[in-house]
Amino acid sequence: MKKHTRILTVLLSLWALAAHANLSDLLISEIAITPTEGEFIEIHNKGGNVIDLTDVYLTDATYPGGGGTYYYQLVSGGGGGGGFADFYARFPAGASIAPGAYQTIALNGAVDFNNLYGVDPTYEIANTNAVPDMLEARIGSIDGLSSGLSGGGEVVVLLHWDGQSDLMQDLDYVLWGDKNEAVSKTGISIDGPDADGTPTSYLDDTDITSQAVVSASSHASGMSWQRSDMNEGNETKTGGNGISGHDETSEDTNNTFFEDTPTPNAAAGNPPAPQIIINEVDAVGSAEFIELTGPANVSTSGITLVMYDGATDQIYDVYDLSGYQLSADGYLLIGDAGLSPDIVLPAGSLQDGPDAVAIYYADASQFTIGDGITSTDIMDALVYDSGQADDAGLLALINNGEPQINENENADATNQSMARCPNASGGSLNSSTYQAVDPTPGLLNNLCPIGDYYATADDTNATTLRNSLHEIIDDHTSFPYSNDGIDDTWEVLSFADEDPTDPSKVWMIYKNNSYTYNGGGQQPYNREHTWPQSYGFSSGALGSDNTARTDAHHLMMSDVGYNGNRGNLYFDNCDSGCTNDVTTANHGQGGPGINNKYDSNSYEVWDFRKGDIARAMFYMDVRYAGDVSGEVDLQLTDNAGLIQTGDPYMGLLSTLIQWHNQDPVDSYELERNERVYSYQGNRNPFIDHPEWVECIFINGGQCTTVADDLIFKNGFE
Known part of the structure; x- marks a missing residue:
């Protein structure tokens, strides 16, 4: 009998080891944070074996600002929970999760959960006796859970600890909102309950500034964040504190989670297709390529590139883009090996036309060479030629009325490509903005000719020029002020104000230094409204996403402290009683004696940026004329008394004219104008035409031509 008992004990021990060995298959698969009664965290077993949850914990108990409270301190008797509405819970003894199963933990109790979703959760934090309760990780660690998860900044960690060792293992780590509660165990040593008296050190985590957030703000009420990638995206797989050496803090959760209607205890819905389009194609020449563009670092998993032969209107090649992602600048290059592409395209792979390339949000297995044209799950397409007639069959791939593009439009197909001008413009399945230009594989299409952009500018007098320029530059594409760095002003400015010597950094307008770009939120940099938003277009008056507030022609990256010093002071020269904002010696500019200066009324910008600021102000004056609902009539003035909070005046005009003449347009300003144009689709005319x-602003209604200037400038009259 004893022998059988020993055998049973050994078998049970082996089962427990096997169950724990599969812990790397355990994930956080869904999080709902609002409304309060519907808050839950869902876990998923992606593997093929039962997982024992006895030594698995779940927590948001990390509060660096509250005395340095961190969940991993549980091994030495701390670890938080039961305060600041945080919780630190463990699964009941003997709990398990079956292969492929989803289980939910309701944070506000099972009754509210069932009332909202129509099903019971698997476990609950609040004790309503309806379903099994989660246990305390330590005494009191789930007390005081009044508001649950925060939408403003939070981390949730799924972890394993055997109760004996000094260290615990992260199973999954999800961060959203700001990074105030983000965790890094780099440099941490803990002496836990193993009784050896020797502290044990954690391995380095991903630096907090490099950790991804699911979103910069809360999801919509009644929605949830759901995992779309059960392989944890582009997580670093080795050298971390997670199970099996994972580095759970390195997952690109901004790509692996999406927002949708909650699916508690079940698989997620279908994630929306990423906002990726075809941006440039070179089909004729020695270095062929296809360039895709979209949000920085977004995954291309699930996307398939298909090539169509116009002679047969059938597929002639297919590329599976799963496992790749766009660059930090938002590009994926499929091309000739000499271009150092992300995916190599063998020489001569692209047919010259009439042909087409298309991308689909569909598995590559759905496309076979010889298949006909399909628009099912299509994301974008380009139909092109090198001088041949239009192909009606291929044109069915794109929106009705959109043109087939001729790469040989300028009789130079071997040296030019077909590119969206401005960069990324036109929209999905639209081709009207493509032009034949010099190739820029994997880079901004910044060699696009302006062409007839200013063709309707009428310089008969100041009024006709002002009005005609307004009509040219208004109705630009406007981006949200904040949207987790995806298609918002953070994204636009990360590109517009990119450090020309280091693409990973952004260049500050006043301080003249650079910071590594880590997305939006609480950073050492922020967004400076060079025309203060309090002067006519505050978020309270017109909404957070009003066009003037989000316009990147005047919105610029700034050091937080310097932005605060400037406040909403108008621009003017400061001659006495001034405080210096010292610039740094960066990019050959700045240094002693070339500083910003300010007093209680005005702010003087350092010399290298004077003209940049002035031309941004001239742009705002002309762009915003109050002729569109929700937009104000912004006006530059020399009357400082008019410049008041809530009123649409800014200045001083005469000083800005002086700065414009003192600091002419330079190559950096030209490049920035091009970059903003690539997003907004409009330009600053005073950079393109400083004259x-x-x-408009000096002659009082009289405009002179270049010829007039040459004749009369020396007093010939």
Whole structure:
């Protein structure tokens, strides 16, 4: 009998080891944080074996600002929970999760959960006796859970600890909102309950500034965040504190989670297709390529590139883009090996036309060479030629009325490509903005000719020029002020103000230093409204996403402290009683004696940026004329008394004209204008044509031509 008992004990021990060995298959698969009665965290077993949950914990108990409270301190008797509405819970003894199963933990109790979703959760934090309760990780660690998860900044960690060792293992780590509660165990040593008296050190985690957030703000009420990638995206797989050496803090959760209607105890819905389009194609020449563009670092998993032969209107090649992602600048390059692409395209792979390339949000197995044209799950397409007639069959791939693009439009197909001009413009399945230009594989299409952009500018007098320029530059594409760095002003400015010597950094307007770009939220940099939003277009008056507030022609990256010093002071020269904002010696500019200066009324910008600021102000004056609902009539003035909070005046005009003349347009300003144009689709005319400042703002209604200037400038009259 004893022998049988020993055998049973050994078998049970082996089963427990096997169950724990599969812990790397355990994930956080869904999080709902609002409304309060519907808050839950869902876990998923992606593997093929039962997982024992006895030594698995779940927590948001990390509060660096509250005396340095961290969940991993549980091994030495601390670890938080039961305060600041945080919880630190463990699964009941003997709990398990079957292969492929989803289980939910309701944070506000099972009754509210069932009332909202129509099903019971698997476990609950609040004790309503309806379903099994989660246990305390330590005494009191689930007390005081009044508001549950925060939408403003929170981390949830799924972890394993055997109760004996010094260290615990992260199973999954999900961060959203700001990074105030983000965790890094780099440099941490703990002496836990193993009784050896020797502290044990954790391995380095991903630096907090490099950790991804699911979203910069809460999901919509009644929605949830759901995992779309059960392989944890682009997580670093080795050298971390997670199970099996994972580095759970390195997952690109901004790509692996999406927002949708909650699916508690069940698989997620279908994630929306990422906002990726075809941006440039070179089909003729020695270095062929296809360039895709979209949000920085977004995954291309699930996307398939298909090539169509116009002679047969059938598929002639297929590329599976799963496992790749766009660059930090938002590009994926499929091309000739000489271009150092992300995916190599063998020489001569692209047919010259009439042909087409298309991308689909569908598995590559759904496409076979020889298949006909399909628009099912299509994301974008380009139909092109090198001088041949239009192919009606291929044109069915794109929106009705959109043109087939001729790469040989300028009789130089071997040296030019077909690119969206401005960069990324036109929209999905639209081709009207493509032009034949010099190739820029994997880079911004910044060699696009302006062409007839200013063709309707009328310089008969100041009024006709002002009005005609307004009509040219208004109705631009406007982006949300904040949207987790995806298609918002953070994304636009990360590109517009990119450090020309280091693409990973952004260049500050006043301080003249650079910071590594880590997305939006609480950073050492922020967004400076060079025309203060309090002067006509505050978020309270017109909404957080009003066009003037989000316009990147005047919105610029700034050091937080310097932005605060500037406040909403108008621009003017400061001659006495001034406080210095010292610039740094960066990019050959700045240094002693070249500083910003300010007093109680005005702010003087350092010399290298004076013209940049002035031309941004001239742009705002002309762009915003109050002729569109929700937009104000912004006006530059020399009357400082008019410049008041809530009123649409800014200045001083005469000083800005002086700065414009003192600091002419330079190559950096030209490049920035191009980059903003690539997003917004409009330009700052006073950068392209500095002479128009004199016509509109100086001559009082009289405009002079270049010829007039040459004749009369020396007093010939």
